[in-house]
Amino acid sequence: MKEEAINASHGEGYRSGYVALVGRPNAGKSTLLNRLVGEKIAAVSNKPQTTRYQIRGVITRPEGQIVMVDTPGVHQPGYLLNRRMMAAVHDALEGVDLVCLIRDVSVSTGNGDRYVLDLVRQTGKPALLILNKVDRLQDKSEMLSLMEMYGAAHEWRAVVPISARKGEMVDVLVAEIIKHLPEGEPIFDEDELTDQPMRAIVAEIVREKILQTTGEEIPYVTAVVTERYEEERPDMTRIFCAIYVERTSQKKIIIGKGGERLKQIGIRARQDIEHLLDHRIYLELFVKVEENWRNSERALNELGISERGK
Numbered sequence: 001m002k003e004e005a006i007n008a009s010h011g012e013g014y015r016s017g018y019v020a021l022v023g024r025p026n027a028g029k030s031t032l033l034n035r036l037v038g039e040k041i042a043a044v045s046n047k048p049q050t051t052r053y054q055i056r057g058v059i060t061r062p063e064g065q066i067v068m069v070d071t072p073g074v075h076q077p078g079y080l081l082n083r084r085m086m087a088a089v090h091d092a093l094e095g096v097d098l099v100c101l102i103r104d105v106s107v108s109t110g111n112g113d114r115y116v117l118d119l120v121r122q123t124g125k126p127a128l129l130i131l132n133k134v135d136r137l138q139d140k141s142e143m144l145s146l147m148e149m150y151g152a153a154h155e156w157r158a159v160v161p162i163s164a165r166k167g168e169m170v171d172v173l174v175a176e177i178i179k180h181l182p183e184g185e186p187i188f189d190e191d192e193l194t195d196q197p198m199r200a201i202v203a204e205i206v207r208e209k210i211l212q213t214t215g216e217e218i219p220y221v222t223a224v225v226t227e228r229y230e231e232e233r234p235d236m237t238r239i240f241c242a243i244y245v246e247r248t249s250q251k252k253i254i255i256g257k258g259g260e261r262l263k264q265i266g267i268r269a270r271q272d273i274e275h276l277l278d279h280r281i282y283l284e285l286f287v288k289v290e291e292n293w294r295n296s297e298r299a300l301n302e303l304g305i306s307e308r309g310k
């Protein structure tokens with residue numbers, strides 16, 4: 001009886017599976033994930049190396065379900081933090097049914113792009129090529145040479161030009177991805193959007209606001225952890241987040257003159273978190289100095305950036 005009910009709801013030919021989004025830093029992976037899920041679950045910024053661990057988003061359609069795994073941008077690791085970020089990429093590639101290479105069409109091809117291409121080829125898994133940021137191209141024919149180059153290097157199941165920011169062609173992309181997944185039942189409940197706990201999403205939103213309101217140096221030395229998350233009433237959550245930096249001078253930058261920058265970070269983060277929770281919150285942020293946390297195993301473990309990249 002139960003089986004019949006499941007078949008009746010999903011029908012034959014329903015497809016589901018895990019899909020990895022890989023690419024260079026800044027290619028627009030997290031923007032695409034948020035767009036497909038319909039909520040902000042991953043931090044986005046114009047600074048490279050924004051994403052630090054795997055973030056899974058669930059996209060459910062009548063034809064199938066995609067569990068999309070967003071990964072850190074591929075880069076050369078320096079600190080232990082960066083080695084763990086790259087471990088997250090390798091781990092994601094191992095665990096998925098389909099790989100999506102996402103390429104920013106508005107920047108020229110470099111060694112990093114060839115490296116990512118090799119990484120995808122080495123998996124031996126079916127792969128899709130996503131050409132992102134087409135809205136930034138004056139002349140769409142510029143894309144032809146990219147298509148030629150990538151087409152000569154690998155046999156793609158499909159090549160889909162999109163704008164993740166504007167949402168152009170993303171429905172076509174979803175349909176294409178589902179087509180290449182194995183037949184199977186949904187992996188997550190329909191109303192689940194991510195496997196990330198709220199505490200982690202909140203920390204990422206705060207970090208995003210820091211990245212968006214500070215200059216070049218701060219993003220790399222900042223980490224955020226939600227220390228307390230108290231659901232006081234159904235319509236009121238109290239959240240306390242610690243912002244880690246490596247030096248007192250960096251702490252001063254984040255706090256800003258008279259506390260102004262930290263206040264702005266808090267206001268912006270609160271708006272997004274309230275939108276996500278659909279009720280008001282109390283958000284308190286404080287800045288802590290932890291020297292060399294990027295090379296500290298203990299600090300990284302506490303921040304949830306584990307060896308397996310999850």
Ligand SMILES: Nc1nc2c(ncn2[C@@H]2O[C@H](COP(=O)(O)OP(=O)(O)OP(=O)(O)O)[C@@H](O)[C@H]2O)c(=O)[nH]1
Nearest residue numbers: 025026027028029030031045049050051073164165
């Ligand atoms: N014009 C334009 N900008 C985009 C598009 N998609 C993403 N961006 C911008 O590109 C920047 C990087 O976006 P992210 O989504 O953070 O990129 P990412 O690939 O997740 O980056 P990492 O996490 O650092 O690897 C942000 O400023 C986005 O707003 C797009 O389709 N068009």
Ligand SMILES: [Mg+2]
Nearest residue numbers: 029030050051
């Ligand atoms: Mg990202």
